[in-house]
Amino acid sequence: MxxxxxxxxxxxxxxxxxxxxxxxxxxxxxxxxxxxxxxxxxxxxxxxxxxxxxxxxxxxxxxxxxxxxxxxxxxxxxxxxxxxxxxxxxxxxxxxxxxxxxxxxxxxxxxxxxxxxxxxxxxxxxxxxxxxxxxxxxxxxxxxxxxxxxxxxxxxxxxxxxxxxxxxxxxxxxxxxxxxxxxxxxxxxxxxxxxxxxxxxxxxxxxxxxxxxxxxxxxxxxxxxxxxxxxxxxxxxxxxxxxxxxxxxxxxxxxxxxxxxxxxEGHQYHCRYEVDKRGEAExxxxxxxxxxxxxxxxxxxxxxxxxxxxxxxxxxxxxxxxxxxxxxxxxxxxxxxxxxxxxxxxxxxxxxxxxxxxxxxxxxxxxxxxxxxxxxxxxxxxxxxxxxQCPRAGRMLSVLASSCVLPTSPLYFGIIKEKFPKLANTKRHAVKSAVEHRPLVFHTKVKSSGYTSAPHMAMFSPKTNIKHNNRRSSKYKNNYKCKEYSESFLPRNLIRQVAVAQAPVAVTCLQFSGDGQQLACGLGNHLSLVFDASLSGAPAAFSGHDGAVNTVCWSHDKRWLLSTARDRTLRVWSVPRTEFVMLLAADAFPKPVASAQFYYMDTFILLSSGPEFCLLKYHIDLCRDDIRRYKPKSRYKPIFRLPTTSAADITSLSAVNDFYSHIILTAGRDRTVEVFDLNAGCSAAVLAEVHSRPVHRICQNKGSSFIAQQSLAYNLFLTTAVGDGVRLWDLRNLRCVRCFEGHPNRSYPCGVAFSPCGKLMACGAEDRHAYVYEMGSSSFLYRLAGHTDTVTEVAFNPAASQLITATLDGKLQLFVAE
Missing domain, CATH: 2.130.10.10 (YVTN repeat-like/Quinoprotein amine dehydrogenase)
Incomplete structure (x- = not known):
C-alpha cells in the first residue's frame, strides 16, 4: 500500500x-x-x-x-x-x-x-x-x-x-x-x-x-x-x-x-586530522x-x-x-x-x-x-x-589593504621612519632660517585645491604611486596602455625561439620586470640571465650560485634582482652592474630557502625556510672596501618569523609587491594553503586538501600598471600541483571557483601565470604545448605549439600582448598577437 x-x-x-x-x-x-x-x-x-x-x-x-x-x-x-x-x-x-x-x-x-x-x-x-x-x-x-x-x-x-x-x-x-x-x-x-x-x-x-x-x-x-x-x-x-x-x-x-x-588558539592540534574509518567498508x-x-x-x-x-x-x-x-x-x-x-x-x-x-x-x-x-x-x-557549509573566517579577507598599519604589526618597521622623524639638527635649522628670511608675497590668483572640480571616475589601479622611468620606449607607452586581451590581441604567433645555453639546460623560473622591458630567467646550471623583452641581443649573465636557480624576482624599482638556488644561498644582484650586492649564506637559516621575493614595495625581503616564513629588513650599500672588494657592505636583519599552523614545510610562497598588501599566502607539504595577515601578525585562514599532492606554485593576480582591473579581481590566485591540474581560488570566500585540468602534467612541476588583464591563465604542459585558459571556462581557449620539450615556465609581458614560454631543454619562445 x-x-x-x-x-x-x-x-x-x-x-x-x-x-x-x-x-x-x-x-x-x-x-x-x-x-x-x-x-x-x-x-x-x-x-x-x-x-x-x-x-x-x-x-x-x-x-x-x-x-x-x-x-x-x-x-x-x-x-x-x-x-x-x-x-x-x-x-x-x-x-x-x-x-x-x-x-x-x-x-x-x-x-x-x-x-x-x-x-x-x-x-x-x-x-x-x-x-x-x-x-x-x-x-x-x-x-x-x-x-x-x-x-x-x-x-x-x-x-x-x-x-x-x-x-x-x-x-x-x-x-x-x-x-x-x-x-x-x-x-x-x-x-x-x-x-x-x-x-x-x-x-x-x-x-x-x-x-x-x-x-x-x-x-x-x-x-x-x-x-x-x-x-x-x-x-x-x-x-x-x-x-x-x-x-x-x-x-x-x-x-x-x-x-x-x-x-x-589553545584548542588547535598541530597534527593532521584523521577520520576514523574503523568498522566501515570501503x-x-x-x-x-x-x-x-x-x-x-x-x-x-x-x-x-x-x-x-x-x-x-x-x-x-x-x-x-x-x-x-x-x-x-x-x-x-x-x-x-x-x-x-x-x-x-x-x-x-x-x-x-x-x-x-x-x-x-x-x-x-x-x-x-x-x-x-x-x-x-x-x-x-x-x-x-x-x-x-564549511565555517569560514569571521571577517572578509582582501589582498588590498583596507586599514592602516597597526603599531603592533611587523610591517610597522617599514614605516617607522615616516612615523618617527629624526631629531632637529643644524642642517634643518639652517633650512628653517632660510625660509624665515624669505619675503612675504601675496598672490592675486591662487591655484584651486581641486575640491570644487568634478570627480574623476576611473577604474581601480593599485599602482598609482609608480614613478615612470623616462627611458621607457614609446612602444610600451602608447601601444598597449588600456588594451585588453581580446580575440585580436591574443599572443598566438611564435616569432622567435632562443636557446639560453649551448648545451641543453632546464629553465627553472621566469619573471618580467614591472615595465615589461626585461625578462629574468633562472637556469639549472647555476646561472641567472636577463634578456630584453624581445629576446634580441646577448643576455646579461649573473653568476655566483653553485646550484640550480630556484627563484628569480625583480624589485619594484627594477634596480635589483633576487635569486635563490639549491646551494641554499640567497643573493641580491645589481641589474646595471651585473654583480651581487647582498648575500645570505647557507648557514643563515637552519633549513634551505624554498621561496623568496621582495615584499611591501621593496621594504622587506620575504622568504620561507622549512615550516616558517621570515621578514628581512635590508639595506643595500653599493660602496666597496678598497681592501675587501669581494665583500659587499649591504646588511640585513630578520625582524619577524611565523610558522605554519600544521608545522609542515612550506613549498611555495606568494605576496604582492606592486602595491601595499598585508596578505601572504603559503603552501605546505600537507596539501594546505594558509593565509597570513601581517597587519595582525597571525594566521587568518587555512585551506585544507587544496590538491591531491603538495602545491608547488602559488600565483596571484597582481595586475599591471598598464591596464586596470576591478578591485575584487586581485583576490584571485592560482595553485598548481603535479598530476592535479590548476585551481583558481577566491580569497574573499576561500573557495575554489574553477579547476583547469585539460593539460597533461603528470610528473614535472610546470609553471602558471596570470595575464595582465586578469582574464586569462597560461600554464606549461608535458605534451610540448603551452595552454591558455579563460577564467570563465574549464576548457582551454587555445594551445601553443612549436616547443621541443616539456614547457616548464610561462610569463605574460605586463606591458605588451606577449607571452614567453620556457622548455626543459633550455629554449625560450616568444609569442605575440597577430
Missing part, C-alpha cells in the same frame, strides 16, 4: 512510498518538472505528481512483460511519457490519460513498435518528434508521428546504456555503452562521427550534456566521471576526470580540518543518474565574481546523492541515505533526480536494492547547503 504521510526533516522529506509485488532493484525511473514515473508490479506504469493536491496515483496498463525503460518528453504541452518492455514501446499523452482517468475510463497509449529484446534506455529529441531506442548494442531512431524506424545506429561492442541529443547541433546524438566508450553519431544519415577510446574497466552507465559549457559528462559503475569538451576544434578533449570516492573523502576531510583550524559509488542542478551558492562575503547560479549536476548513487560543481569539479554537498534512518530506502538500485527550475527544492525517486519499495523524496537545497 502506498504511504503519503512521509518522514519529515529539514533537509529530506519522504513524500511518497509504494511497495511493489516485484523486486524494485533496478526498476526504471523517470522525473519531469511536474511528474514522477515508476513501474509497479513489474508491468504497470505509475505516474505520481508531487504538485497535485489530491496525490492521485495514475496507473497506466498496456505492457505484458517487465518494464525496462521509461522517459518523459521535453515539451510541456503536451507532456509525453514513453515506456518500453520486451513486447511493446508505448507512448502516453499525460493530459489525455489524466482526463480519461478522471472520467473513469481506462487510459490508452500509442504503440510505437515491438523491440522483441530488452530496451535499456529511451530518449526523446528536443522537439519530441524523434525517439532513440537503445536495445542491445544498437540504437534505433524512430519517428514518433509516423511510428516507424528512421535509421539504426550500429557500432558499439556492448549494450548501449544511455543516449543524449545535442541541444545546439541538430542531428547529433551521443551514446555510451557497456563497452566503456562513448560515440558521436549523425542520426540523420546514420553515420559515426567520433568514437572514443576505452575509458575505464567498468561499464559506462549514464550520460549528460551540459549545454552552457558545451561539455559531455559520463559516469561509470565504479564511481568515475569524465568530462569532455564538445567545443569546435577541441576534438572531444578530456577536461577533467573525477573519482567520486576520493572527492567524497576530500569533502569530508576538508570540512573537518576547517573546523579544527577554526578552533580557538565502497564505490556507481553513477546511477546524472541530472542538472540549478544551484545558487550562498555568498556570505558578498560581491562574488562568479555568477549567482553555478553550473552543477546531481549525481545519484546507491548510498548517497552528490552535487558536483562543474566549474571547480568539487563537491558542494553530499547527502548520505544512512544519515536519515527514517527513510524507507537506504540502499538504492536505481535513482532519478529532477531539480525544479525556480524552486530551491529537488525531487528524487529511489528504488530499493534489496527490497520492493519505491520512495519519492523532496530535498531542500538551502537546508542541505547550510548544514554542510
Amino acid at each position: 502506498p504511504s503519503t504521510g512521509g518522514h519529515m526533516s529539514d533537509i529530506v522529506t519522504e513524500r511518497y512510498v509504494v511497495e511493489s509485488k516485484q523486486s524494485a532493484a533496478h526498476a526504471p525511473l523517470a522525473c519531469s518538472t511536474q511528474h514522477c514515473a515508476f513501474p509497479l508490479h513489474g508491468n504497470h506504469v505509475c505516474v505520481w505528481s508531487p504538485k497535485d493536491p489530491s496525490h492521485q496515483l495514475l496507473t497506466l496498463q498496456g505492457h505484458h512483460h517487465l518494464i525496462t525503460a521509461m522517459v518523459f518528453g521535453n515539451q510541456i504541452d503536451p507532456l509525453l511519457l514513453c515506456s518500453a518492455s520486451e513486447d511493446y514501446i508505448i507512448m502516453w499523452n499525460m493530459d489525455e490519460c489524466r482526463e480519461k482517468a478522471l472520467k473513469g475510463l481506462t487510459p490508452r497509449g500509442t504503440v510505437l513498435g515491438s523491440p522483441l529484446q530488452t530496451v535499456l534506455c529511451l530518449r526523446f529529441s528536443p522537439d519530441d518528434r524523434a525517439l532513440a531506442v537503445c536495445a542491445g548494442n544498437k540504437i534505433s531512431m524512430m519517428d514518433v508521428e509516423k511510428q516507424s524506424v528512421l535509421v539504426e545506429l550500429k557500432g558499439h561492442q556492448g549494450s548501449v546504456t544511455a543516449v543524449e541529443f545535442c541541444p545546439w547541433q541538430a542531428h547529433t546524438l551521443f551514446s555510451v555503452s557497456e563497452d566503456r566508450s562513448f560515440k558521436v553519431w549523425d542520426f540523420c544519415v546514420g553515420s559515426l562521427i567520433y568514437s572514443s577510446s576505452i575509458l575505464t574497466a567498468y561499464p559506462l552507465l549514464n550520460l549528460l550534456i551540459n549545454e552552457e559549457n558545451q561539455q559531455l559528462v559520463t559516469g561509470s559503475a565504479d564511481g568515475q566521471l569524465w568530462i569532455f569538451s564538445l567545443m569546435e576544434g577541441h576534438h572531444y578533449h578530456c577536461v577533467a576526470h573525477v573519482d567520486l570516492r576520493k572527492k567524497k573523502e576530500t569533502f569530508t576531510t576538508r570540512r573537518m580540518m576547517t573546523e579544527q583550524y577554526g578552533l580557538p 565502497a564505490t559509488f556507481p553513477v546511477l543518474n546524472l541530472a542538472h542542478c540549478d544551484l545558487c551558492l550562498p555568498d556570505s562575503q558578498g560581491g562574488g565574481l562568479a555568477p549567482e547560479c553555478t553550473t552543477c549536476i546531481w549525481i545519484g548513487s546507491s548510498t548517497a546523492l552528490f552535487i558536483l560543481n562543474l566549474a571547480s569539479f568539487e563537491l558542494e554537498a553530499a547527502l548520505h541515505l544512512k544519515e536519515f534512518q527514517s527513510l524507507s530506502v537506504q540502499v538504492a538500485g536505481s535513482c532519478a533526480v529532477m531539480n525544479e527550475p525556480i524552486s530551491a527544492k529537488a525531487v528524487c525517486i529511489l528504488s530499493s536494492m534489496f527490497g520492493s519499495k519505491i520512495a519519492v523524496l523532496e530535498i531542500s537545497l538551502s537546508a542541505l547547503l547550510s548544514a554542510q
Whole structure:
C-alpha cells in the first residue's frame, strides 16, 4: 500500500512510498518538472505528481512483460511519457490519460513498435518528434508521428546504456555503452562521427550534456566521471576526470580540518586530522543518474565574481546523492541515505533526480536494492547547503589593504621612519632660517585645491604611486596602455625561439620586470640571465650560485634582482652592474630557502625556510672596501618569523609587491594553503586538501600598471600541483571557483601565470604545448605549439600582448598577437 504521510526533516522529506509485488532493484525511473514515473508490479506504469493536491496515483496498463525503460518528453504541452518492455514501446499523452482517468475510463497509449529484446534506455529529441531506442548494442531512431524506424545506429561492442541529443547541433546524438566508450553519431544519415577510446574497466552507465559549457559528462559503475569538451576544434578533449570516492573523502576531510583550524588558539592540534574509518567498508559509488542542478551558492562575503547560479549536476548513487560543481569539479554537498534512518530506502538500485527550475527544492525517486519499495523524496537545497557549509573566517579577507598599519604589526618597521622623524639638527635649522628670511608675497590668483572640480571616475589601479622611468620606449607607452586581451590581441604567433645555453639546460623560473622591458630567467646550471623583452641581443649573465636557480624576482624599482638556488644561498644582484650586492649564506637559516621575493614595495625581503616564513629588513650599500672588494657592505636583519599552523614545510610562497598588501599566502607539504595577515601578525585562514599532492606554485593576480582591473579581481590566485591540474581560488570566500585540468602534467612541476588583464591563465604542459585558459571556462581557449620539450615556465609581458614560454631543454619562445 502506498504511504503519503512521509518522514519529515529539514533537509529530506519522504513524500511518497509504494511497495511493489516485484523486486524494485533496478526498476526504471523517470522525473519531469511536474511528474514522477515508476513501474509497479513489474508491468504497470505509475505516474505520481508531487504538485497535485489530491496525490492521485495514475496507473497506466498496456505492457505484458517487465518494464525496462521509461522517459518523459521535453515539451510541456503536451507532456509525453514513453515506456518500453520486451513486447511493446508505448507512448502516453499525460493530459489525455489524466482526463480519461478522471472520467473513469481506462487510459490508452500509442504503440510505437515491438523491440522483441530488452530496451535499456529511451530518449526523446528536443522537439519530441524523434525517439532513440537503445536495445542491445544498437540504437534505433524512430519517428514518433509516423511510428516507424528512421535509421539504426550500429557500432558499439556492448549494450548501449544511455543516449543524449545535442541541444545546439541538430542531428547529433551521443551514446555510451557497456563497452566503456562513448560515440558521436549523425542520426540523420546514420553515420559515426567520433568514437572514443576505452575509458575505464567498468561499464559506462549514464550520460549528460551540459549545454552552457558545451561539455559531455559520463559516469561509470565504479564511481568515475569524465568530462569532455564538445567545443569546435577541441576534438572531444578530456577536461577533467573525477573519482567520486576520493572527492567524497576530500569533502569530508576538508570540512573537518576547517573546523579544527577554526578552533580557538589553545584548542588547535598541530597534527593532521584523521577520520576514523574503523568498522566501515570501503565502497564505490556507481553513477546511477546524472541530472542538472540549478544551484545558487550562498555568498556570505558578498560581491562574488562568479555568477549567482553555478553550473552543477546531481549525481545519484546507491548510498548517497552528490552535487558536483562543474566549474571547480568539487563537491558542494553530499547527502548520505544512512544519515536519515527514517527513510524507507537506504540502499538504492536505481535513482532519478529532477531539480525544479525556480524552486530551491529537488525531487528524487529511489528504488530499493534489496527490497520492493519505491520512495519519492523532496530535498531542500538551502537546508542541505547550510548544514554542510564549511565555517569560514569571521571577517572578509582582501589582498588590498583596507586599514592602516597597526603599531603592533611587523610591517610597522617599514614605516617607522615616516612615523618617527629624526631629531632637529643644524642642517634643518639652517633650512628653517632660510625660509624665515624669505619675503612675504601675496598672490592675486591662487591655484584651486581641486575640491570644487568634478570627480574623476576611473577604474581601480593599485599602482598609482609608480614613478615612470623616462627611458621607457614609446612602444610600451602608447601601444598597449588600456588594451585588453581580446580575440585580436591574443599572443598566438611564435616569432622567435632562443636557446639560453649551448648545451641543453632546464629553465627553472621566469619573471618580467614591472615595465615589461626585461625578462629574468633562472637556469639549472647555476646561472641567472636577463634578456630584453624581445629576446634580441646577448643576455646579461649573473653568476655566483653553485646550484640550480630556484627563484628569480625583480624589485619594484627594477634596480635589483633576487635569486635563490639549491646551494641554499640567497643573493641580491645589481641589474646595471651585473654583480651581487647582498648575500645570505647557507648557514643563515637552519633549513634551505624554498621561496623568496621582495615584499611591501621593496621594504622587506620575504622568504620561507622549512615550516616558517621570515621578514628581512635590508639595506643595500653599493660602496666597496678598497681592501675587501669581494665583500659587499649591504646588511640585513630578520625582524619577524611565523610558522605554519600544521608545522609542515612550506613549498611555495606568494605576496604582492606592486602595491601595499598585508596578505601572504603559503603552501605546505600537507596539501594546505594558509593565509597570513601581517597587519595582525597571525594566521587568518587555512585551506585544507587544496590538491591531491603538495602545491608547488602559488600565483596571484597582481595586475599591471598598464591596464586596470576591478578591485575584487586581485583576490584571485592560482595553485598548481603535479598530476592535479590548476585551481583558481577566491580569497574573499576561500573557495575554489574553477579547476583547469585539460593539460597533461603528470610528473614535472610546470609553471602558471596570470595575464595582465586578469582574464586569462597560461600554464606549461608535458605534451610540448603551452595552454591558455579563460577564467570563465574549464576548457582551454587555445594551445601553443612549436616547443621541443616539456614547457616548464610561462610569463605574460605586463606591458605588451606577449607571452614567453620556457622548455626543459633550455629554449625560450616568444609569442605575440597577430
